[in-house]
Amino acid sequence: MDLPTVRDRFTALRDALPGVGIFYAVKANPTPEVVELLAQQGCRFDVASPNEIDLCLDRGARPETISYSNPIKKARDIAYAYERGVRLFVSDSEHDVRTVAEHAPGARVMLRILVAANGSTYPFGKKFGCTPEMATDLLRLAAELGLVPLGVAFHAGSQQLDPNGWDAAIADAALITAKLRAEGVELTTVNLGGGLPAGYREQPRPVADYAAAITASLRRHFGDAAPEVMIEPGRAIVAEAGLIRSEVVLVAKKSYADEHRWVFLDIGRYGGLAETEGEAIAYPLRTDKDGGPVGPVVIAGPTCDADDVLYQSTHYELPLDLRAGDHVDLIGTGAYTSSYSSVAFNGFPPLATYCVR
Amino acid sequence: MDLPTVRDRFTALRDALPGVGIFYAVKANPTPEVVELLAQQGCRFDVASPNEIDLCLDRGARPETISYSNPIKKARDIAYAYERGVRLFVSDSEHDVRTVAEHAPGARVMLRILVAANGSTYPFGKKFGCTPEMATDLLRLAAELGLVPLGVAFHAGSQQLDPNGWDAAIADAALITAKLRAEGVELTTVNLGGGLPAGYREQPRPVADYAAAITASLRRHFGDAAPEVMIEPGRAIVAEAGLIRSEVVLVAKKSYADEHRWVFLDIGRYGGLAETEGEAIAYPLRTDKDGGPVGPVVIAGPTCDADDVLYQSTHYELPLDLRAGDHVDLIGTGAYTSSYSSVAFNGFPPLATYCVR
Structure with a gap:
């Protein structure tokens, strides 16, 4: 914040x-x-x-x-x-x-x-x-x-x-x-x-x-x-005072014919991004690899919950060379995020907040 | 539990x-x-x-x-x-x-x-x-x-x-x-x-x-x-080992013509009942006043969040003499409840778990 x-x-x-x-x-x-x-x-x-x-x-x-x-x-x-x-x-x-x-x-x-x-x-x-x-x-x-x-x-x-x-x-x-x-x-x-x-x-x-x-x-x-x-x-x-830094856990395709990649982040709907329910709020994203060629993605969270998908209908493109371990920053995430975190769903800890003065 | x-x-x-x-x-x-x-x-x-x-x-x-x-x-x-x-x-x-x-x-x-x-x-x-x-x-x-x-x-x-x-x-x-x-x-x-x-x-x-x-x-x-x-x-x-005891916060109608009452409980979608999203899971309910005449209700949680409504499409009836302070027990709530609780949404604490041996 x-x-x-x-x-x-x-x-x-x-x-x-x-x-x-x-x-x-x-x-x-x-x-x-x-x-x-x-x-x-x-x-x-x-x-x-x-x-x-x-x-x-x-x-x-x-x-x-x-x-x-x-x-x-x-x-x-x-x-x-x-x-x-x-x-x-x-x-x-x-x-x-x-x-x-x-x-x-x-x-x-x-x-x-x-x-x-x-x-x-x-x-x-x-x-x-x-x-x-x-x-x-x-x-x-x-x-x-x-x-x-x-x-x-x-x-x-x-x-x-x-x-x-x-x-x-x-x-x-x-x-x-x-x-x-x-x-x-x-x-x-x-x-x-x-x-x-x-x-x-x-x-x-x-x-x-x-x-x-x-x-x-x-x-x-x-x-x-x-x-x-x-x-x-x-x-x-x-809202605009908040930034969530996430880490890419996995980038994968589900089939050889897939046109989009799945990008799994270490934060999802149960870690604070509850307002992505129904894809109502579309946060701007920023990555370590911005500037090069991009392609369409589905963005999902880290839990074993099938509903823990952030953006599937909303069109997002991310760098083609995005890899596990890279950062994806979610911009405008200062409202309705940390306090919505689940206490321990899937064993993942709640979102921590750090303030910048 | x-x-x-x-x-x-x-x-x-x-x-x-x-x-x-x-x-x-x-x-x-x-x-x-x-x-x-x-x-x-x-x-x-x-x-x-x-x-x-x-x-x-x-x-x-x-x-x-x-x-x-x-x-x-x-x-x-x-x-x-x-x-x-x-x-x-x-x-x-x-x-x-x-x-x-x-x-x-x-x-x-x-x-x-x-x-x-x-x-x-x-x-x-x-x-x-x-x-x-x-x-x-x-x-x-x-x-x-x-x-x-x-x-x-x-x-x-x-x-x-x-x-x-x-x-x-x-x-x-x-x-x-x-x-x-x-x-x-x-x-x-x-x-x-x-x-x-x-x-x-x-x-x-x-x-x-x-x-x-x-x-x-x-x-x-x-x-x-x-x-x-x-x-x-x-x-x-x-699932069947769990029971959540809630308290009725308010029973109200929104207009004089309303056919159903709104029953607000002190637990909702952000306090552990995340699986009521889309009304997918319909928990059996038990109240202090069971046995008398009943009528249709909408059931909602205690937060200032409009999505914190548990059952609106799913038909539930509750006792006509149900009042604020009465208990409503949610049966079959041992799975996907407590760990889904938000840490502090609206200032409400997460669901606590007590084990019965």
Whole structure:
């Protein structure tokens, strides 16, 4: 992990979105040095579990900068967060709102709504969020239970490449906000969730384009009643800071007629490259032998698992003289890699992280 | 992990397949107590990495009972295995055969062939094995390089439910064996790989049916020249010995019109249930509230990851009065669970294993 790159990405986002509260999605990369650096820069934190709360507090974050944004949480985990000073929670169900009210009395709560996620590499499906109608009722309920109903949250889908990908959900949030205002319930904030993209083989547009589209959407739907805005980027801050150095274990053909070689690396889907599932994320590659003639390859991991194939449909070419023992560097691997590693699948150890300052 | 069940499954297999060398696929469950028990019972071991070799030797296995069956291995890992006394390797490429010859001189080597895997829940695709033609050449090469060309290996696909699922590959192995015998290269052994199924929601046929079909295939294709036989079961030995106790984190609906409830457990795809990817394996469930009325559910894990949904297409019903804090036990979870756990995704700790004697 290149820490200066993390800092640059954070400051670029902050400058592009002035006044917006940036909550780093810790799950993207929970390396302690990354969290510490971001805390020093004034970043806030989106956490998913008590361990992530502890990590942030241990590395210098103040509890009031933490949002417990996982709508799926145990009562005792809410109580633990409250005990450690966390006062902001995201919810999407009646049971969770009631549990927050019981174990985090007086806390601020946001209701997450279901949204369509067109344009996203990883659309979020229906696991998180509820309908706007239900969210409206639950914000009312939160107020009745003595919580502060802060606003609407959503997630436009991870690696959202379309600058207008946030627009429909912002419209929904504005409608809910206006409806509740008419009843005397004042929501102050909108939480835009994650989704800001990172550069892989495909480069997204400049961050300014996303900022401009989001700002225009907020203006269009909220008008003069501009809300406070939160955003929860993960990969946009850390992905490009990461590089994984792998070693070629084997280069082989399966038959004499094979047109492509199989290149087996010493890292695969279970060693940290979980986001190659479905070949969703295509990392740029760099090798010791770059510059000479290349040919098509299938790229696979080292385990005895047939699913541990990284790129089979996605076209990659690698040097013809690539051999066992050569290095292949995977670029842009700072997000959703090390923490996804399996503990010991096939006896291979988890990915280790080294920070460059 | 219920160790008596592990012992029972192993002895049932041994009794059903007399004379067959049973090599437990350590990757299925590397719990030290499981390995130790199996070593005491006379089981042998299929390993994928140096760490698995160390594990087996530390728990009482003798090196001559170990097969390094991963065709994808680094030169230094082969050298390490050799240094620790391992003398049996599975290969599927010219480079690997040459590397074994260099770093494990005189070792026995098997060549893995590509096979169709009809009837398997997890067909193996093309990651492992080479064409029979290439395998024949590589067995010849092994002999030339001073290795002992032991025979043909294959994998009929994991959770292979069809008792005849091994037949086509046994036929290929017999053809290669006959062809090389005519040239004076005597292969003594056939390695049937993994694939023996375990019971999940769907129960496979009795183990005797698989044993009978395999025995008949060997007889049919090898005739009187019966080879030594190896088999590498993983889940068939350990799956049914495992039980994961989870806790319900949340039961919720996403809209007022929802016909099913979402049940969120405190374990999901990244906490050990990786085999629910594509909903391939459907575990039986047991709850504190069984016996009363039930209704349809979607079952999901606790992380902020939209892919962390266990069963959405597969029909499950759970008690209508199931609540946060109740237990849901996942049955048959002794294989491909704990070692697949992520180290810390979303800050959730890996699955812990407890052994019952």
